[in-house]
Amino acid sequence: MQRRSLIKAFTLSASIAAMGLSWTVQAAETIKVGILHSLSGTMAISETSLKDMALMTIDEINAKGGVLGKQLEPVVVDPASNWPLFAERGRQLLTQDKVAVTFGCWTSVSRKSVLPVYEELNGLLFYPVQYEGEEMSPNVFYTGAAPNQQAIPAVEYLLSEDGGGAKRFFLLGTDYVYPRTTNKILRAFLHSKGVQDKDIEEVYTPFGHSDYQTIVANIKKFSAGGKTAVVSTVNGDSNVPFYKELANQGIEATDVPVVAFSVGEEELRGIDTKPLVGHLAAWNYFQSVENPVNEKFVADWKAYAKAKKLPNADTVVTNDPMEATYVGIHMWAQAVEKAGTTDVDKVRAAMAGQEFAAPSGFTLKMDEKNHHLHKPVMIGEVQDDGQFSVVWETDGPIRAQPWSPYIEGNDKKGDTPVKSN
Amino acid sequence: MPYAFARILLSLLLLLPLAAQAGEADDFVAASATQQAKLLESWAAMPDLKRQPLLDALQQGRVAADGDKRAFVETDAGYRAAEGDAEPQGTPRKLRLNNRLRGLIANAQASHGLLAEDAAVRLSAARQLQKSAQPAQLPLLAQAQAREDDDAVRDALTLALANLQLVDANPAVRLAAVRLLGETGEPLARTRLENLLEPGVESDAGVRTAAETSLAQVKRKLLIGELLGQAFSGMSLGSILLLAALGLAITFGLLGVINMAHGEMLMLGAYSTYMVQILFQRFAPEALALYPLVALPVAFCVTAVIGMALERTVIRHLYGRPLETLLATWGISLILIQLVRVLFGAQNVEVANPYWLSGGIQVLPNLVLPYNRIVIIGFALAVVVLTWLLLNKTRLGLNVRAVTQNRNMAACCGVPTGRVDMLAFGLGSGIAGLGGVALSQIGNVGPDLGQSYIIDSFLVVVLGGVGQLAGSVMAAFGLGIANKILEPQIGAVLGKILILALIILFIQKRPQGLFALKGRVID
Numbered sequence: 001m002q003r004r005s006l007i008k009a010f011t012l013s014a015s016i017a018a019m020g021l022s023w024t025v026q027a028a029e030t031i032k033v034g035i036l037h038s039l040s041g042t043m044a045i046s047e048t049s050l051k052d053m054a055l056m057t058i059d060e061i062n063a064k065g066g067v068l069g070k071q072l073e074p075v076v077v078d079p080a081s082n083w084p085l086f087a088e089r090g091r092q093l094l095t096q097d098k099v100a101v102t103f104g105c106w107t108s109v110s111r112k113s114v115l116p117v118y119e120e121l122n123g124l125l126f127y128p129v130q131y132e133g134e135e136m137s138p139n140v141f142y143t144g145a146a147p148n149q150q151a152i153p154a155v156e157y158l159l160s161e162d163g164g165g166a167k168r169f170f171l172l173g174t175d176y177v178y179p180r181t182t183n184k185i186l187r188a189f190l191h192s193k194g195v196q197d198k199d200i201e202e203v204y205t206p207f208g209h210s211d212y213q214t215i216v217a218n219i220k221k222f223s224a225g226g227k228t229a230v231v232s233t234v235n236g237d238s239n240v241p242f243y244k245e246l247a248n249q250g251i252e253a254t255d256v257p258v259v260a261f262s263v264g265e266e267e268l269r270g271i272d273t274k275p276l277v278g279h280l281a282a283w284n285y286f287q288s289v290e291n292p293v294n295e296k297f298v299a300d301w302k303a304y305a306k307a308k309k310l311p312n313a314d315t316v317v318t319n320d321p322m323e324a325t326y327v328g329i330h331m332w333a334q335a336v337e338k339a340g341t342t343d344v345d346k347v348r349a350a351m352a353g354q355e356f357a358a359p360s361g362f363t364l365k366m367d368e369k370n371h372h373l374h375k376p377v378m379i380g381e382v383q384d385d386g387q388f389s390v391v392w393e394t395d396g397p398i399r400a401q402p403w404s405p406y407i408e409g410n411d412k413k414g415d416t417p418v419k420s421n
Numbered sequence: 422m423p424y425a426f427a428r429i430l431l432s433l434l435l436l437l438p439l440a441a442q443a444g445e446a447d448d449f450v451a452a453s454a455t456q457q458a459k460l461l462e463s464w465a466a467m468p469d470l471k472r473q474p475l476l477d478a479l480q481q482g483r484v485a486a487d488g489d490k491r492a493f494v495e496t497d498a499g500y501r502a503a504e505g506d507a508e509p510q511g512t513p514r515k516l517r518l519n520n521r522l523r524g525l526i527a528n529a530q531a532s533h534g535l536l537a538e539d540a541a542v543r544l545s546a547a548r549q550l551q552k553s554a555q556p557a558q559l560p561l562l563a564q565a566q567a568r569e570d571d572d573a574v575r576d577a578l579t580l581a582l583a584n585l586q587l588v589d590a591n592p593a594v595r596l597a598a599v600r601l602l603g604e605t606g607e608p609l610a611r612t613r614l615e616n617l618l619e620p621g622v623e624s625d626a627g628v629r630t631a632a633e634t635s636l637a638q639v640k641r642k643l644l645i646g647e648l649l650g651q652a653f654s655g656m657s658l659g660s661i662l663l664l665a666a667l668g669l670a671i672t673f674g675l676l677g678v679i680n681m682a683h684g685e686m687l688m689l690g691a692y693s694t695y696m697v698q699i700l701f702q703r704f705a706p707e708a709l710a711l712y713p714l715v716a717l718p719v720a721f722c723v724t725a726v727i728g729m730a731l732e733r734t735v736i737r738h739l740y741g742r743p744l745e746t747l748l749a750t751w752g753i754s755l756i757l758i759q760l761v762r763v764l765f766g767a768q769n770v771e772v773a774n775p776y777w778l779s780g781g782i783q784v785l786p787n788l789v790l791p792y793n794r795i796v797i798i799g800f801a802l803a804v805v806v807l808t809w810l811l812l813n814k815t816r817l818g819l820n821v822r823a824v825t826q827n828r829n830m831a832a833c834c835g836v837p838t839g840r841v842d843m844l845a846f847g848l849g850s851g852i853a854g855l856g857g858v859a860l861s862q863i864g865n866v867g868p869d870l871g872q873s874y875i876i877d878s879f880l881v882v883v884l885g886g887v888g889q890l891a892g893s894v895m896a897a898f899g900l901g902i903a904n905k906i907l908e909p910q911i912g913a914v915l916g917k918i919l920i921l922a923l924i925i926l927f928i929q930k931r932p933q934g935l936f937a938l939k940g941r942v943i944d
Contacts, residue, residue, distance in 0.1 A: 042869065044767045162454055164520050175914050205913045208873050210864045211661075213654035213794075214908045220787065221647075224608030237769055237865045244774070244863065248781050248791035254524040255552075272773035278520050311766025381519070391519050 030073035031066075031342055033058060033329075034093035036104025036114070036125075041081025042207065045237060046321070047106045049266060050128060051076060053322040054103050056304040057329040067333045068340070075099055083113045090114040094123045100342035101126065101332055103325060107235075108132060108178045115140070119419045124344045126332060128324035130261065130283070132181035133402040134410075138417040139344075141351060142372045143328040144321060145284050146400035147185050151231075153377040154259050154282035155186055157392050158229040159193060163379075164257055166229035168199040170219050172242075175204040179233035181407075182261070186231065188406035199226070209238045212245040220249065223256045230258040239263050240271050243279070253278025259379070264319035268386040269312075276382045283320040284360060284375040286388045291361035297326065298359075317386070318359070327358045327373070331366060362397050369415050372400030446475050446492035446503035450484065450516060461525035466557040468532040475503060476533060479526050485513035528553040532561060535578075540571040547577035551584065552609065559585045580605060587617060592625040599628055603635025606642030606786045614639060646785040651905055657794040659901025660801035663894060665860065665874040666881035667804060668853030670893040672728075674882050675825045676845055678736055679747045682754040683878060684871025686724045686850045690857020691866045692761060693720035695770050710775040713858060720854040728850025732843050740842075754871065761868045769867035778862055797859050804855055805894055811848070812890070821845045825888065884924055886934030895935055 035054045037047035058072045066072055075097045079086040086105065093099045094117065101124045105111040108131050118125050118139040130145040157163040169190060173179025183202055190200060201222055203215060222228055234242055239260070246258065259280040265287050268276075287298060298318055305313040331354045336342055339350035352368045365374045374397035380388025403410040449460055464472060474494075478484050483495040484503070488510035492503035500513050518526070527549060534546025554562060562585065566578040583598035599617070602610040614636040617623050623632065665687060672680040694716040701712040731753060739746045774793055781791035812818035820841045823831040832838045860870065881900060885892030900920065907916040928934075 039767075045769065045867065048767050161458075162519050162521055164524075203912065206917060209913060210873065211654075211658055211904075213657065214651075214905060215913070217647075217650050217654070218909065221608065224787075225612050237867060240769065240865045241863060245791070248779065248793060249789045250781060250783070254520050254527060257520050266768075269768060269771065272771060275779065278523060312768060389517065391517065 030071045031068070031336075032073050032075050032097055032099040034090075034097065034099035034102035034104070035074055035076045036079060036086065036089060036093065036102050037106065038081040038110075039076075039078040042236060043081040043106055043110075046266060049316075049319075050103075050106070050321055050325050052305070052308070052310060053301070053318075053325045054329060056301065057326050059304075060300070061329070061333050067336050068342075072333075079110070083107075083109050086110045086113045087117050090117045090123070090125075091121070094118070094121045100124070100336075100344075101347070103128065103329060105129070106321070107176075109176060111135075111140075112177075115420060122344050124332075124347065126325075126328040128328055129321045132178045132185070133400075133404050134181060134407070135420070136370060136372075136402050136417040137420060138348065138371070139419075140371065140417075141328065141332075141366065142400070142402070143324040143331075145375055145377075146372055146402045147182060147404050148401040149284060149375050149377055149398060150261060150282050151182050151186055152189055152406075153394065154261070154280070154379060155189060155231065157280075157282075157379050158231075158257070158259060162392065164229065165227055166257075167195070167226040168222065168228040169195065169201070170222055170228060170230045171200065171202045171233075172215065172219075172230055173202075173204050173233035174207055174209075174235040174238065176207070176235075179204065179235070182233055183231075185404045185406045192406070205234070205238065207236065207238070210241045212242045215242075216245045216249050216251065219246075219256060220251060223251075228256050230256060232258050232260040233262060234260070235262045237267075239267055243271060243276050247275030253280075253381075264321075265317035265387065266319045266322075268382065269315065269317060271386070273382055273386045274384045277384050279382050280379055280391070281382070281388060282377065282379050283388075284377060285318075285320045285323040285358070286378060286380045286390060287318045288380070288383075288387045288389060289359070289361055289378070291359075293357055294359040294361060297323070323359050324373075327356055327364060331356050364397055367399060370400060370402060371417050372402055373397075374399050444492075444504035445472060446484075447490070449475070449479075450486040450492040450503075451490040454519065454522065457522055458525055461522065461529050462555065462557065465525070465529040465532040465555065466561060468529075468536055468561065470533065470536055473533055476526060476530050478503070479516075479518070480523075480530055482515065482518065484516045486516060487511055487513040524553065528555070528558075532558060535561070535565045540574055543569070543571065543574045544577055547574055547581055550581040551577065551607070554581050554585055556585055556588075584609075584613060587613060592628055595623075595625065595628045596631055599631045599635050603631075603638040606639060606646060608643060608787045611636065611639045611643060642785070643787055646788040649785070650788050651909070652902070653788075653790060653794075655902030655905035656798055656898065657901070658904055659898035660794075660798040661860065661863065662877055662881050662901055663801045663897035664797070664804065664856035665853075666878040666893055666897055667801075667808065667890075668849045668851075668856060669878045670882050670885070670890055671808070671849035671852065672846055673879070674885075674887050674889065674893065675821060676842065676849070677743075677825075677887075678740075678846070679743055679750065680736075680849075681747060681751040681875065682731070682757060683849075683853055684873075684875035685754045685757040686728060686853035686871070687857040687860060687874055688761065688866075688868065688871040689724050689727060689757070690720040690854030691772070691861035691870055692765065692770070692857075693723045693854065694858045694861040695765075695772050695866055698772060710777060713775060713778070713862065716858050717855060720858045721851040724854030724857070725847040725851030728853075729843050729847035731850075732846040736846065737839070737842070758868045758871070765868070767868060769865045772861045772866045774862055793862050797863065800859055804852065805890070808848075808852060809890060817841070817844060821848075880924060883928065884934055886936040889934075889936045892934055892936035 035051055037051040038044050039048055039051060055074055058074050061067060062071050075093060077089045077093060079089045093102055103126045105114065105127050106129050111127055115137055119137060123139055125140045126143060127140055128143050130150050133146045158166045171183045171186060173183060187200060219230060257280055259282060261282060263281050264283060301318050302316060305316040310316065335347050335350040335354050339346040351366050354366045355363050358364045360376055362376050367374060376394050376397050378390050378393040380390050383389055403413040405411065449457055452460060478494045485493045485495055485500060487493055491507060493500040493509050493513040494503050500509050531546040531549035534542050537543055562578060562582045566575060566582055569575040569578060580601060583601040586594050586598040589595050602614060614632050617632050623629050668686060669680065669683045672678050672683060697716040697719050698712045701709045735749055736746060739749055778793040778796060781789040783789050812821060820836050823836055824838050824841050828838055881893055881896045885896035904916060904920055907919060
């Protein structure tokens with residue numbers, strides 16, 4: 001009896017040891033990479049494609065032999081568009097899965113939710129979406145645009161002769177932190193250009209708003225007072241009813257152009273774009289950009305979508321946050337190669353000044369100090385096939401100003417990242 | 422001042438033929454954006470019918486430039502030289518236009534349109550010029566007006582001219598222009614008159630008084646348009662709420678099933694529309710415009726069958742247990758959402774408005790009624806009437822009402838209650854499917870479509886009074902109009918909160934809703 005239980009105990013412990021062994025062996029062979037994007041809920045519409053893009057990039061790196069001779073192993077979790085769940089899943093990635101780096105988040109509120117976790121556990125997060133600035137954490141690398149890389153150049157364009165020489169501005173947004181902060185910055189910027197408060201109107205709608213009749217009627221009324229442009233920070237699928245209403249009430253881009261900061265190729269997939277031709281969007285990349293890197297990028301993505309049988313694989317498009325994800329993962333891999341380790345502190349140091357030839361057609365550089373990418377700014381016009389044609393772009397990449405000079409008190413903030421708490 | 426500008430343009434024009442041996446199209450293509458704008462302005466001031474094909478091509482975005490910077494026009498058979506018959510050097514690239522150039526092209530087109538034979542073309546040109554005419558075009562407009570023999574076109578031109586004559590040197594001309602502007606209800610006339618009344622702009626006292634009168638006149642006309650617009654958008658929102666809630670008024674209101682999967686029936690109706698559209702695109706592209714009409718019966722049948730299947734398999738076993746029904750139907754809604762996500766993807770799908778549902782009709786200068794909303798209001802009312810007839814004039818309706826009022830007694834009288842339950846649930850689901858077709862024409866079609874309407878639907882039914890169709894109709898239009906009256910005052914976000922708070926208060930005061938069933942019918 002006793003012997004049998006001894007044998008049992010022995011086999012059990014041996015198997016546990018073997019399991020543990022195989023675990024460590026496997027861990028030695030791969031580097032774990034966390035992917036933290038909502039695959040269900042309201043944001044699934046935008047974030048699902050970022051998850052797929054991250055997986056494609058990891059496949060691409062693995063096919064070339066991985067990083068430091070090891071394969072990358074993606075760990076995909078679903079925070080389900082639930083902001084507190086982002087923090088929980090982030091903690092799980094860092095403490096249980098022990099990922100070397102995480103790529104994830106879309107909305108600013110989800111980033112703000114995981115930030116304390118990554119700072120506490122000294123994790124590394126790559127954030128791929130344009131945002132309102134006002135943040136610079138040592139544990140985050142921001143590969144999307146800061147306000148001076150998107151919002152301000154776009155409004156400058158609208159003020160210029162080619163952009164129509166707008167005199168009045170209708171700032172329309174979804175009611176949360178990104179549109180409110182962006183509009184605060186834009187208002188200060190417009191003041192500095194001599195636009196008065198009576199020529200600026202600020203309007204917010206709830207998430208998922210679908211009845212834009214009153215707002216479009218107000219835009220019409222407002223635009224009778226002089227050359228008007230609409231600056232839209234409407235997020236998510238509210239954009240579809242908004243643009244439909246614009247077209248139906250007969251507002252054309254030649255009269256009142258709308259420049260959007262959160263509408264890209266992916267969002268236009270659900271809209272008939274013929275009535276929208278001429279409306280604008282400001283980004284750092286468009287699928288229609290012509291250069292060899294982008295041709296390969298788009299072709300790879302289409303082939304990947306087909307091979308993995310993604311939904312609607314025949315109509316997939318690339319967009320700015322997808323490009324930022326792609327660039328971010330490659331830069332991280334380069335930095336790990338340079339540092340010779342995945343240790344967060346060493347990789348952080350190695351990220352400074354890292355360069356990558358991006359699909360936007362420019363060689364992008366990670367700033368030596370402020371954890372933001374130097375990016376070119378492009379303004380594109382909606383075409384009838386749902387793509388954008390670039391009507392204006394900067395000569396080259398410009399440096400990010402995460403602390404916008406148009407918000408009071410920011411001149412005292414430093415140029416290097418500090419933990420927020 | 423405007424004349425000085427015109428003179429500069431004229432002298433530029435005189436110089437042009439000397440500089441431009443290559444022809445206007447080639448010049449335009451080779452020019453920078455700023456020069457192109459200048460060219461278009463000069464063309465607008467001095468229209469020439471020979472330029473018409475070029476302008477047409479520009480407006481349609483068919484002009485391209487080849488390697489030698491010569492202009493080509495895209496045709497069905499490839500690229501054709503705009504001037505001469507040269508072959509393109511390399512593949513021509515489409516000319517890149519921006520919004521400013523597009524506006525100038527439209528203006529130049531209008532100038533040329535004034536020379537057209539067809540009075541309708543001249544009229545639309547004159548209307549365009551009311552908005553976009555520049556001081557340099559004043560002599561042209563004056564000439565065109567003097568030789569015009571069609572009354573409508575002449576009136577339109579007089580108005581276009583009046584906009585420019587506000588800064589005329591002669592006070593009498595200014596006075597006439599101001600009086601004329603007062604008779605229009607144009608939003609732009611208001612701004613022009615207001616600018617005129619700014620201190621130091623208008624020196625003549627008589628003109629100032631006339632401007633004040635005209636301004637009041639214009640404002641009154643604009644106010645009427647605004648009020649009508651608000652009433653219309655309230656009606657439109659109400660009709661959408663009604664379509665979303667009508668199916669629920671039957672499944673929840675009459676049958677008493679707390680049907681959390683109601684929103685998904687709307688969603689399935691919208692996806693049926695999408696499928697019908699795809700089939701039309703593939704098999705009958707020439708009849709594509711008619712797809713919403715075909716989608717109606719399809720969506721009704723699809724959702725009705727799914728609804729009946731649900732009733733027979735799940736809900737039947739849960740009658741009299743509201744809590745379990747709530748949980749079970751909520752589970753069903755999650756399953757349906759996920760199913761659609763697996764089949765069609767998490768992305769929204771594109772449901773395009775056919776041409777007869779796009780655009781709108783201009784009723785007043787500041788009031789455009791979109792066709793899709795007009796049609797949906799009519800459709801909502803038609804569905805209500807049909808449902809009412811079905812419930813009150815048919816045997817099925819009689820049975821449904823009998824079962825709702827007293828299940829046991831109805832069963833005793835020989836009404837097959839189980840079958841009636843199934844058919845009534847199918848009817849409610851089918852009407853939700855019809856609502857889905859309508860919703861697909863104004864909003865997004867995605868797996869989450871139902872989620873955004875389920876709360877509104879319950880609000881309408883509960884507010885209207887459970888068990889009453891008329892209550893739902895009143896509640897839907899009431900909510901729609903109240904929402905649209907509040908929104909301009911306090912914004913969309915606060916407006917929504919305030920409406921919710923008001924409904925909670927109202928339900929506290931009157932739990933049975935707007936209309937309550939009378940008599941001994943409540944079990």
